Amino acid sequence: MRFLNRSAGRISRHRRGPLAGLLVLLLGLLLTGGLYTVFAPAQADTTASNEELVQEGRELFLVNCSFCHGQNGEGVRTVDGNQLGPSLVGVGAAAVDFQVGTGRMPMAQPGQQAPRKKPTFSDEETAAMAAFVASLGPGPAIPDESDYSIEGLSAEEREEAIVRGGQIFLTNCTACHNFTGSGGAMPRGGYAPRILDVEPRYVYEALLTGPQSMPNFSNGNLTPEEKRDVIAYLESLRDDPNYGGFGMGGLGPVAEGMFAWIVGLGILVGFAVWIAAHSTRSKKEKVEA
Amino acid sequence: MTSHEGENLPEKRPGSGELTADPVSDPGLPAHTWRPTDVDARAEKRAERQIAAMFGLSAVCTVLFVVSYFTLEIGEVTTTIGGLGASTVALGLSLAGALLFIGIGIIQWARKLMADHEMIEMRHPASSSPEDREATVAALNTGIEESGIGRRPLVRNSLLGALGVLALPVPVVLLRDLGPLPGDALTKTIWSEGMRVVRDVTGTPIRAQDLQVGDLVNAEPAAIFETDEEGEPLVEGVELHVAKSKAAVVLVRMEPDDIVHGEGREDWAVDGILCYSKICTHVGCPISLYERTTHHVLCPCHQSTFDLADSARVVFGPAARPLPQLPLAVDSEGYLVAQSDFDEPVGPSYWERDSR
Numbered sequence: 001m002r003f004l005n006r007s008a009g010r011i012s013r014h015r016r017g018p019l020a021g022l023l024v025l026l027l028g029l030l031l032t033g034g035l036y037t038v039f040a041p042a043q044a045d046t047t048a049s050n051e052e053l054v055q056e057g058r059e060l061f062l063v064n065c066s067f068c069h070g071q072n073g074e075g076v077r078t079v080d081g082n083q084l085g086p087s088l089v090g091v092g093a094a095a096v097d098f099q100v101g102t103g104r105m106p107m108a109q110p111g112q113q114a115p116r117k118k119p120t121f122s123d124e125e126t127a128a129m130a131a132f133v134a135s136l137g138p139g140p141a142i143p144d145e146s147d148y149s150i151e152g153l154s155a156e157e158r159e160e161a162i163v164r165g166g167q168i169f170l171t172n173c174t175a176c177h178n179f180t181g182s183g184g185a186m187p188r189g190g191y192a193p194r195i196l197d198v199e200p201r202y203v204y205e206a207l208l209t210g211p212q213s214m215p216n217f218s219n220g221n222l223t224p225e226e227k228r229d230v231i232a233y234l235e236s237l238r239d240d241p242n243y244g245g246f247g248m249g250g251l252g253p254v255a256e257g258m259f260a261w262i263v264g265l266g267i268l269v270g271f272a273v274w275i276a277a278h279s280t281r282s283k284k285e286k287v288e289a
Numbered sequence: 290m291t292s293h294e295g296e297n298l299p300e301k302r303p304g305s306g307e308l309t310a311d312p313v314s315d316p317g318l319p320a321h322t323w324r325p326t327d328v329d330a331r332a333e334k335r336a337e338r339q340i341a342a343m344f345g346l347s348a349v350c351t352v353l354f355v356v357s358y359f360t361l362e363i364g365e366v367t368t369t370i371g372g373l374g375a376s377t378v379a380l381g382l383s384l385a386g387a388l389l390f391i392g393i394g395i396i397q398w399a400r401k402l403m404a405d406h407e408m409i410e411m412r413h414p415a416s417s418s419p420e421d422r423e424a425t426v427a428a429l430n431t432g433i434e435e436s437g438i439g440r441r442p443l444v445r446n447s448l449l450g451a452l453g454v455l456a457l458p459v460p461v462v463l464l465r466d467l468g469p470l471p472g473d474a475l476t477k478t479i480w481s482e483g484m485r486v487v488r489d490v491t492g493t494p495i496r497a498q499d500l501q502v503g504d505l506v507n508a509e510p511a512a513i514f515e516t517d518e519e520g521e522p523l524v525e526g527v528e529l530h531v532a533k534s535k536a537a538v539v540l541v542r543m544e545p546d547d548i549v550h551g552e553g554r555e556d557w558a559v560d561g562i563l564c565y566s567k568i569c570t571h572v573g574c575p576i577s578l579y580e581r582t583t584h585h586v587l588c589p590c591h592q593s594t595f596d597l598a599d600s601a602r603v604v605f606g607p608a609a610r611p612l613p614q615l616p617l618a619v620d621s622e623g624y625l626v627a628q629s630d631f632d633e634p635v636g637p638s639y640w641e642r643d644s645r
Contacts, residue, residue, distance in 0.1 A: 083582075164490070164491075172505075172507050172577070175577040175589070176578050186587070187585065187587050187594065210581055212582070213582050214581065215505030215579050215581045216504055217504065217505070218504055220496065220500050220501065221501075243363070243377060244372070244373045244374020244377035245374065245378075280324065281323070282322065283322070284323065285323065
């Protein structure tokens with residue numbers, strides 16, 4: 001307190017001087033100008049790099065994606081009206097991050113299923129293409145980790161999130177992805193992939209953008225919190241104790257029943273036939289004692 | 290048939306009128322051959338030792354089972370034995386061995402050491418002997434005579450009457466389940482005019498503008514989540530489950546140009562948002578296996594496929610009719626509501642239902 005009072009006294013002593021006002025004005029101008037020179041070029045730099053990123057993405061896009069998706073991402077239709085590649089206007093950066101980041105795009109060949117494979121592009125290249133596609137029209141952005149992480153929640157809130165996420169999962173996701181998240185068959189040879197080991201970011205992006213045949217669960221459909229809860233539930237499934245043994249895909253009674261009936265009973269029947277077919281007989285006569 | 294009868298039979302011996310006793314000589318059973326264990330005392334001893342060894346091995350496996358049960362850690366040990374878990378593998382193999390060796394031992398015992406001779410059991414008539422039958426009839430007659438059932442019609446008739454009346458509860462109890470008639474329970478659901486369409490699980494209303502093309506919402510009528518002033522649910526218990534199972538819907542948004550509106554259903558969609566019953570019309574499985582690219586929804590039970598862009602027409606599978614469509618509208622706050630209940634019964638067909 002004493003110090004503040006003393007400094008206040010010192011300033012008021014200076015202000016008594018005749019040139020004090022001018023000095024303050026000069027100092028103020030100098031400070032503003034200095035701050036501008038420090039910050040203004042930095043902003044100019046970011047815009048330039050974003051434009052560069054879009055440009056780089058456009059070049060990559062033209063070489064790798066435009067054959068199916070069109071040179072401006074408008075999509076390509078075949079003569080018989082089928083879609084070769086859908087329009088990418090408005091799918092957003094999230095769709096690119098999902099499709100290219102999980103290696104689904106570029107596809108190895110056109111078909112019912114775009115299986116996950118080793119990504120073709122580096123993270124930087126994916127980001128550049130995402131920036132280019134995002135520039136085509138407004139769409140969902142790549143989610144931030146804070147969107148799908150339950151790190152910041154208390155233990156009780158986490159528990160609640162997992163329970164709610166489980167109910168949402170069982171209502172909306174199990175039809176295709178199975179109640180353990182291990183995937184399932186879809187029409188015309190397709191399949192819904194196993195989602196138990198998918199990174200949270202990609203689950204979130206898949207929900208947002210609805211890749212391939214999957215319907216989307218936009219923020220107006222499932223709120224960001226509900227999506228986060230679904231991811232929390234999936235993570236909790238991963239923590240389920242594994243008791244070992246053959247899981248047989250965790251697909252339920254069909255796979256296990258098939259194994260028991262075909263392999264299990266098959267071995268028993270084979271064993272019985274083998275026992276009945278083998279019998280040793282002696283040519284000797286029994287000597288009665 | 291009768292003309293051919295006797296063709297394959299041997300000729301009658303002239304004048305005798307009798308068939309030959311045995312036209313084909315009975316070949317009898319093949320000569321018995323002995324097993325090595327029957328003729329060789331050493332082989333017998335060896336088989337005995339083998340069988341005992343099998344039983345011994347079984348006991349060893351059982352002991353191993355108990356030991357591995359207590360020593361090996363159960364649960365999160367998937368790094369051992371190729372990810373299968375040491376405990377799982379040890380328990381499975383030791384118990385399988387314990388049972389298998391007992392089985393092998395018993396079979397070996399039966400085939401090598403137990404009696405090995407052919408047994409013949411001659412057929413005999415299924416009926417009892419005439420003496421037994423006569424005795425039974427006599428006992429029955431004595432009983433009838435002593436009870437006087439023929440001489441005392443009052444007792445007999447009142448007993449018959451009581452037994453007749455006793456039969457009455459049988460149809461009453463058995464047929465009770467046939468009634469009361471369901472009334473309109475099969476044709477009506479809880480949906481009504483102006484009822485909001487809400488998300489399943491969370492019960493939140495859905496704003497039409499918030500949905501995007503390609504969205505799929507598993508939805509329910511708002512009435513299912515309504516509560517009274519004290520926060521108690523208005524519909525609960527069995528009633529809730531019945532209401533929910535009949536009224537469940539899927540809500541999809543697609544490009545309005547993709548929709549082929551059914552006759553008289555032109556104003557049932559809101560900006561490309563369509564609402565259909567979630568209950569398959571085949572045997573009533575809940576379905577939401579939806580492909581946004583084809584607008585098809587597939588029932589996982591029997592592969593019935595419905596085209597949601599075309600009034601849920603059946604494009605594949607055993608379902609006989611399309612999924613009922615719920616007419617949609619938007620209320621003053623922009624939330625999706627039902628224009629009315631379904632205009633046809635939801636779920637599988639039934640006898641009284643007009644087939645359409």
